[in-house]
Amino acid sequence: MADFKLQVDESNKATELPLLRICGTVQQNPHMRAFWGSVFSFFLAFLGWFALAPLGLEVATSINMCENQKFPPAEYPLRPAYLKYKSLKTGLEYCQYGKVKDGDTITDCAAVPADVMSSATATAEEKSPYAPSVLAKCVCTTGTECNGMIANAGVAAVASTIFVRIALGTLLERFGPVNVQASLLTFGAFWVAMAAAISAPWNYALIRFFIGCAGATFVTNQFWCSLMFAPNVIGTANATAAGWGNLGGGVTQIFMISVLFNPMTSSGMEADTAWRVAMIVPAVLFVITAACLKLLCWDTPTAKRFDVSVTGKTKKPSLWDYVEVCSDFRVLVMIMQYSACFGTELAMNNQLATHFRTYFQMDAADASALAGAFGLMNLFARSLGGITSDILFKYMGFRGRIWAQFLSLFFEAIFLFCFGLVDNSQPWYVALAVLVCFSLFVQMAEGTSYGIVPFMNRPQLAVVSALVGAGGNLGAVIAGFCFYRPIDDPLLPFQVHAGYVMFWALLSPCYYWAEHGGMFHGPKEVTSEIKAAEETKV
CATH class of the missing domain: 1.20.1250.20 (MFS general substrate transporter like domains)
Structure with a gap:
């Protein structure tokens, strides 16, 4: 029987697993x-x-496979991935004034409130029902390409x-x-x-x-x-x-x-x-x-x-x-x-x-x-x-x-x-x-x-x-x-x-x-x- 570094059975298989016993030649170990x-x-x-x-x-x-690369929000504001989107860090939503639903399906964002539309200090994005700045750098959520x-x-x-x-x-x-x-x-x-x-x-x-x-x-x-x-x-x-x-x-x-x-x-x-x-x-x-x-x-x-x-x-x-x-x-x-x-x-x-x-x-x-x-x-x-x-x-x-x-x-x-x-x-x-x-x-x-x-x-x-x-x-x-x-x-x-x-x-x-x-x-x-x-x- 060979002079192995590990204890072996009659088939020369090791009967122990000493993880750090790595010494010896390939014949020995x-x-x-x-x-x-x-x-x-x-x-x-x-x-x-x-x-x-x-x-x-x-x-x-x-x-260029991100949803907001293939479908820029300015041109495709109604993409489902955008309408559902909410930033967990800020709590803000793409549909910043609420959502319009047909049953369980979101079809659009709610209209901008009249007081916001008439405000002289509101920004262009605030006067839009959509807030694309909320979106992640790469929108890649469920249902997107x-x-x-x-x-x-x-x-x-x-x-x-x-x-x-x-x-x-x-x-x-x-x-x-x-x-x-x-x-x-x-x-x-x-x-x-x-x-x-x-x-x-x-x-x-x-x-x-x-x-x-x-x-x-x-x-x-x-x-x-x-x-x-x-x-x-x-x-x-x-x-x-x-x-x-x-x-x-x-x-x-x-x-x-x-x-x-x-x-x-x-x-x-x-x-x-x-x-x-x-x-x-x-x-x-x-x-x-x-x-x-x-x-x-x-x-x-x-x-x-x-x-x-x-x-x-x-x-x-x-x-x-x-x-x-x-x-x-x-x-x-x-x-x-x-x-x-x-x-x-x-x-x-x-x-x-x-x-x-x-x-x-x-x-x-x-x-x-x-x-x-x-x-x-x-x-x-x-x-x-x-x-x-x-x-x-x-x-x-x-x-x-x-x-x-x-x-x-x-x-x-x-x-x-x-x-x-x-x-x-x-x-x-x-x-x-x-x-x-x-x-x-x-x-x-x-x-x-x-x-x-x-x-x-x-x-x-x-x-x-x-x-x-x-x-x-x-x-x-x-x-x-x-x-x-x-x-x-x-x-x-x-x-x-x-x-x-x-x-x-x-x-x-x-x-x-x-x-x-x-x-x-x-x-x-x-x-x-x-x-x-x-x-x-x-």
Whole structure:
């Protein structure tokens, strides 16, 4: 047996997760090199993937897609986005003397009072029923072309990843985690850099579509850790690696605005130039990380390159593997449950910054900070889900992992619904408090999901990991097209989305395996894998 820096089982998988034990050569410590390699690569991929989300209004302004750019208020005073507009900071409305309604539809602004019209001191704007000075620099509220462009680009960014994640089930088996991860980052680097050339809505959506391919690095992240860590710690290892990778989605909300864009504009750079230059930074980081993976990491504990025999698979990878895996309804339930948690996180990464900027009318830095708080919960929340899954597994057996999954999804749905009840008449910290609770359970559910995945079909681990990961992106596409894009209301989409999450949470009793048990029943038989896990419990 090799002289590893970590304690290992008979398969050379680590039975512990000492985060700071990073010493030794790649032969001595392949486990933690793989762990940190998967974390940093996925973190940067997430950062680049959603780098354009907090910059959405800057992009819209640069390509003249704001409502008040396309339809100047002086020429189009009756645009619905204007008639509904109210400044939360000043309390002033575009319709400064009231609104004219036909049922629930606002048709015009009320006429100017006679005393104002006759006043010699009243300004020209005061003598108009419309107050265009109240409008934001970029009006991009629900129902505008601008908002639709940002929503469509957000859907494109997560849609492409579905196909790439599915393909990785075979590609990982053929080329191994290191080669796949380095290739995804290199490809992603080109398209992140190309974002600096966005000039129209069509290439904005196209570039976000191709950048989305980098999001498939999650599948490698989970598959790689599953090759390196034993069953007793796999929930914690997978959840921590993915959670700290997902942290990039929160960091990018703050990093792109407060660290890059705002300092650049403060130094005198034009806003149109600043956001374009800012996009070059994650592209460069992608290339550096890809090179480090190739030079410093191995695919498995004992081999530089992966071989399918490591997972107990005796046949070559093929497309039929996907048919075999999808014929298991339990895998399909897990795919959709993951769409309800990771898909929700992706949807929030696309929605929150713009939601806070347009609905709560916050400035870019404040909106990105609140949106970033959602992703920053990944610092511990996803790990907490994995740890909870491992602890309940220790005391309740495999059904403990299923209960952890159900409870996380259940409370995710509750707090998502509550977030959809927070309107802009309430203080921002109310939205933040609910958002933090909501985020906690979203990320816990992601961690509990991949506490179950490695046990579902071990020979087809790569394919199962890929399909479940793709389910997360499918959930984001469903949310974008079915909830956030078509519903002309700032809060109702969150409430409807909560119902979607609750539906899939209630299907948790569908999980049952003879060798593992189910939500309400123990196993009928005990496998060697479970015995090994029991023996390594401490």
